[in-house]
Amino acid sequence: MKRVIFIPARFASTRYPGKPLxxxxxxxxxxxxxxxxxxEAAKSVRGADGVFVLTDDDRIADAARAFGADVLMTSPEARNGTERCAEAVAQLPTPPDFVINLQGDAPLTPPWFVEALIDRMAKGDVEMTTPVLLCDAETLTNFVTDRQNGRVGGTTAVMRADGSALYFSKEVLPYVGDLTNPPEVWHHVGVYGYTPAALQAYMSTPEGPLEQAEGLEQLRFLENGIPVTCVPVDGKGRVFWELNNPVDVERIEGVLAKEGIE
Incomplete structure (x- = not known):
């Protein structure tokens, strides 16, 4: 398996315990x-050789096996999905060329987002990639509304002109003072591509203050000088949203209904 998709999932979510189920x-x-x-979103991706659910919880493992998923058990000590991916790579018979980490709370991820990462990683000149999506009016309003109401919703990305990441935040960056004439805001999509070497480097570096403050695992790469390449993707009219808080259930179900996803 040269190109594998891992779906990390944990039961003990701080903001929404038990949300994978x-x-x-x-x-x-x-x-x-x-x-x-x-x-199911991961299985619809072209160009992947295998899809695995990663978890340390038997409830999630049993549920995943019941609908036909391959499961790799990881340790409870894994602090985030990237660490869980690093553990899982060691369980594969041979090291893959690269790994795609599709977050278990992002069921609306279109397959072409992941395929764009696979295509970029396949060029062999990057260590770590992640997709970014230019916010439409609805998504940006959701971002701003969540922060105004003290909720942490999605993540925004700030990058250089060449696509290399400068920062990721759970705040809305750059500052949006007027929703009728906002600046460009890039929504970070919860998918990552890594080489096995990048995962090893990640595991050998400590959690830094920015990662701790934001709760964003990808910041460990930036804090330790490992470049992150942002890959702009086209939403093609689909509203993308992750399940971070109970209020997101209604939002996601609304998109499922709109898109005719059963």
Whole structure:
């Protein structure tokens, strides 16, 4: 397996405990767990040789195996999905060329987002990549509304003209003073591509103050001088949103209904 997709999932989420098993209602009324919807999104990606759910919780593992997923068990000590991916690479029979980390709370991730990362990683000149999406009016309003109400929603990215990342934040960056005439705001999509070497480097460096403050694992790369390449993707009219808080269930179900996803 040269190109694998890992879906890290943990039960003990700080903001929303048990969220991988939260049931989401699709367009036809069919209810599926968050982790199943994330797995189905991963299975629709072209160019991947395998898809694995990574977890340290038997409840998630049992649910994943029940809908047909391959599962790799990781340790409870893994502090984030990237550390979980590093552990899982060692369980594969041979090291892959690269790994895609599709967050288990992002079931609306379109397959072409992940395929764009696979294409970029396949060129062999980057160590770590992540997609970014220019915010549309609805998503930007959701971002600003969440922060005004004291909720942490999605993540924004700030990057150089060449696509190399400068910073990621749970704040809305740059500052949005007027929603009727906002600046460009880039939504960071919760998918990562790494080489095995980048994962090893990540595990050998300590968690830094920015990662601790923001709770964003990708900042460890930047804090330790490991470049992160942002890959702009086109939403093609689909509203992208992650399940970070209970209020996001209604938002995601609304998109499922709009897109006709069962």
């Amino acid at each position: 939260v049931q989401l209602t699709g367009a036809t009324g069919l209810r599926k767990s968050l982790i199943q919807r994330a797995w």
